[in-house]
Amino acid sequence: MLSSVAQIGNYIIKNEGKDLNNPLSILVENPNVKGNYKDILKITFDYNTMNYLGVNIDEFDKSKILKLMYKAGAPNGADFSPTSKITESEKTLKKKIIKAVSETINHKNCKESNLLKKLEKSLKDNEDKILSDIIDKKGKDGTILTITFKDGENEYFVGDIEEFRNYFIYKATMDYYYIKTGKITSRSSGVCSICNKENEVYGLFRKFGFYSVDKIGNVSGFNPNEAWKTFPICLKCALAVEEGKKYLDENLRDRFYGTEFYMIPKVLFEGDLERVLERYKELSSKENKINGKYSKEEKRLFSVLKNNDIYCYTTFMFFNEGNDFKVLQMIEDVLPSRFSILYKAMEKTENIPLFKNYKVNVNLKKLNKNQRDYFVSIFKNSEDLEELRFLLGYIKEFVDNDNEIFLKLINSIFSNEKIDYHYIINQFISKIRREFKNSESISLSTYKSFMIIYFLINTNLLNIDLKPRGDIILEKSSYDYSEIDKFFEDYEEFFNSEDKKAVFLTGVLVNKLLNLQAHKRQSKPFLAKLQGLKLDKSKVENIFKEASQKLMEYGQEDGINYYSPLKKEIALKYINSGSNWNLSNNEISYIFSLGMSLSSVFDNLKNNKNNEGEKNE
DSSP states (O other), rough: OEEEHHHHHHHHHTTTOOOOOOOOHHBBTTTTTSSSOOEEEEEEEEETTEEEEEEEEEEGGGGGHHHHBOOOOTTSSOSSSSSSEOSSSSHIIIIIIHHHHHHHSSTTTTTTTTHHHHHHHHHHHHHHHHHHHHHHHHHSOOOOEEEEEETTTEEEEGGOOOHHHHHHHHHHHTTTEEEEEEEEEEEEEEOOOTOOEEEEEEEEEOTOOOOOOTSSSSSSEEEEEEGGGOEEEEEHHHHHHHHHHHHHHHHHHHETTEEEEEEEESSSEEEEHHHHHHHHHHHHHHGSSGGGTTTOOOOHHHHHHTTTOOEEEEEEEEESSSSSSSEEEEEEEEOHHHHHHHHHHHHHHHHHHHHHHHHHHOOOSSSSSHHHHHHHHHHETTTTTTOOOOOOHHHHHHTTTOOOHHHHHHHHHHHHHOOHHHHHHHOOOOHHHHHTTTOOOHHHHHHHHHHHHHHHHHHOOOOOOOOOOOOOOOOOBBOGGGGGHHHHHHHTOOOOSSSHHHHHHHHHHHHHHHHHHHHHHHHHHGGGGGGGGGOOOHHHHHHHHHHHHHHHHHHHHHHHTTTTHHHHHHHEEEHHHHHHOOOHHHHHHHHHHHHHGGGGGGGOTTTTTOOEEEEEE
């Protein structure tokens, strides 16, 4: 993966006229990389006398990046030069700016610098006045704080001062081979793991935090000083990775359902890299995303990445960047052909009539903004909340928003690794049971879960024998009771056994009974019979018997034989299913809840009677 980042870095270095022999042009960071630090406050001194002249306001633009010479240091320490982002004005001045000057003076090559000594003294002598001026001049937006020097009409930034430049390069590259804690030094002559050339190599390059040398077993021979044997990298390749990471941060970094990630392309032919980067950059632009995020936009992402006109691998690195950079999940070398399979599976799943015709009755005006945005985003017809989209984010909802599990499942999907069917079913029914217990509607969750199952069937990812069919076009969204077998034929990928059909239809019948009770009694007392959706074979059979009995009682009251065709069909399915079912209890519970939610699919279309029954003669 690092070779891919270095490939990008070398392209940028060459394209922007930078020089690997001038590390400073590569090591500096853009303090306004996310666009939220547009103001600069300059603590200005007379270059010759070091008298304090005041704090001046300036605007950030990219031409100032090298002059500002910013690079973030440790959270509680100074940055690499006296240029920092303001968090708290007093803390930034004291702990970042003044401390950076003091650290530079203590460097062996800067101890005799009169300029730095005078600057340090003037900073400390005027600290209160400087702080007051900063507070007075700072606006509400993100602000960069730096030092400048006036010499007549000329103004010099920290990047123009030789002492600051030399210390910056020393401190930035020292991290490649030295850790102060434990006094670990790891560098030697060797072969670079990226360019495969003999050179001085370093062993502590941790730009992406792949390993920690202070833990036994993470480096060769258990000796941290020999970490260079595990991952040797030369200075030029380290700088190329630095530049590549900066490009990723500015162009190919985003969030996916709450987790930051890099999208890293790798081409076989370097001549293709420019076209690939332009394509990826356009893909990641905020103008081409909903709310500026890839979340809920994975289908469009796949539609671009599936293009096979350029032979290109894509790696996804999901990470957390707090005090330390931590890789949460790597999905490496995904080919366009895989994205093509995923895209086609999403299309096929979304075009299934069950999902295409699904609609929720929600008053958006009564919801808060986040709730409204969510409902609008999951339906193609956002005005009528109809036509359910398929989103990978649904999976996260069913694993209790556990990010680690979610990312592992995404890895399996992207990498074509089998997913445990029973694990998925267990997660589905757990969420549905919670909603049922809280008297919430389970409809949307069951539809989403069934959509996930069909996506996994269509990608052939489940570890059981549920195989996708060819591109069969399904058109029906409602079925007469005489067409129940037609329904099971249309959805035979999932309903591949008589026991599944019996349980599903029992759920259908029960929901129709509940609707009848709500109409007749304004309550649903039969809900108490469902035992919190913790069902097994015996319980679901009893539920069918009790539901049939209750419908018979209502039928005697009303002179109507309620749902007679449906009851007969269910009884037949139970007979055909035999006594030895191959369904787990959670599977039974899930399929029953699926039947409840999909009950509206079955209507007495021929008679079109609201009571869907037959009159007793």
